[in-house]
Amino acid sequence: MYDGNGGDTFFWAGSRPRPGPQGYIVPNELGRTNVLDRYLNKDITLTLPDYKTITEIKWLAIYDLSRLEPFGDIYIPEGFEPPQRVVLNKLSSRTREVKSGGVIISESKTIIIEDLSYDGKGGEVYFWVGVGPQPHSKGTKIPDEHGYLTPLGKYDKKTIILELPGDLTVFTVDWLAIYDIANDRTLGSIIIPEELNVPPSLVKIIPHSNSMPNCEQLHKDLQVSWEVFGDQITMELAGQVGEWLVGLGCNRLR
Structure with a gap:
């Protein structure tokens, strides 16, 4: 002011x-x-x-x-330590399916994986985050470097930038993994340290009020919701464009 x-x-x-x-x-x-x-x-x-x-x-x-x-x-307080990016180790992997360089946390919602290699042969493999001492099946799928929630393809020493969606930050999750849902196994993972002193994210999260019981995130900026009542399905698409949230609803009879 x-x-x-x-x-x-x-x-x-x-x-x-x-x-x-x-x-x-x-x-x-x-x-x-x-x-x-x-x-x-x-x-x-x-x-x-x-x-x-x-x-x-x-x-x-x-x-x-x-x-x-x-x-x-x-x-500025005496001895102030400004937040800065944190460089972690490589992804830990017990198989040869995933290799990487360093994992960098650049700010509270952005994680960079350097020189990522993955053979792309798994069917239901995603970037996965969650809480607890190690990765498990009750984690959360996060978008790939393009913002999509589709199964991962092949990577050949590619550096990628991942953005945690919604209210997720590096302060609310304990690990990042490349996870095979179909076979319930971790292909590669890293533990995110507690009490990180990294910059806050400048991404503004605009909540979308949704009263429908079913919701699926299609992209980091796009979600579809639906409700079935009798022979009618009500669907809604909602997407964030810049600082505006737009929605489109429709009804369809069976």
Whole structure:
């Protein structure tokens, strides 16, 4: 919240003990260094200029240069450890069907698997997450690198990026696996450490209210729901496009 009434006001950062004129402009959420306009209950993301990092500053302020006065400021705690990507080991596998390079957690909803190889011969094999000390059949299927929930094909030393769907994050799951549902076996897996200090996801999850008893996720941004009543089936497709959730419903008689 900012009323926009400052005459010469900017996002401002510095390394002096207190906010003052010996700082520098931090571009706004659009990457511009214009005088700040009004903000009304707006969530924004700022990037420090010239590859500076959080550990190089002591404060961030909304600062008016004409009045030499901060309208609001926040101090970076001493010894602050900024969140950063975490590099884990390779996928553990007891067979030769799956091999990989390092597994990287880049932020709370994004997992990168480097140099993934899989022969693609399993019929019902998916990326799989869950809770507990090791992978098991009661996990959750997650989309592949293209956002689809179809069985996995062949990978030949391919680096892929997986996005955890819905409310799932690396803080709510204990492991990631490549899991063969038909044969109830783990082809490759890795344990996700507790208390990870990784950046939060900037993906905005927009909940979709759905009263139908049956629901299937077709894609990370698309789900189908249905309900059977007598000789009638009611179906609904819902998909997220940007920051909007759209739905289409229809009825069909048997």
